[in-house]
Amino acid sequence: MTDEQDKNKVASEKIGAFVDEEICIGCTLCTQICPNVFTMTDEGKSRATNPTGDSQDKIQQAIDSCPVSCIKFKKI
Numbered sequence: 205m206t207d208e209q210d211k212n213k214v215a216s217e218k219i220g221a222f223v224d225e226e227i228c229i230g231c232t233l234c235t236q237i238c239p240n241v242f243t244m245t246d247e248g249k250s251r252a253t254n255p256t257g258d259s260q261d262k263i264q265q266a267i268d269s270c271p272v273s274c275i276k277f278k279k280i
């Protein structure tokens with residue numbers, strides 16, 4: 205693969221939010237910052253039901269705000 209193809213591949217890869225529900229303490233902060241991405245489950249955990257629903261800046265804000273650091277970006 206050429207460098208140019210490599211760059212195009214990276215550009216076309218999408219990243220979105222992911223929550224490790226085992227660690228989430230259900231504080232709801234992320235759902236307030238990114239209501240289009242995160243939804244609270246019946247178990248009181250956050251889930252990234254729409255991983256690309258808000259801008260990456262907003263998702264980064266949620267990542268930075270999570271008290272137990274259980275939100276990450278992942279390739280989707």
Ligand code: SF4
Nearest residue numbers: 228229231232234270
């Ligand atoms: S901010 Fe973190 S701990 Fe709080 S609900 Fe979202 S994922 Fe869970």
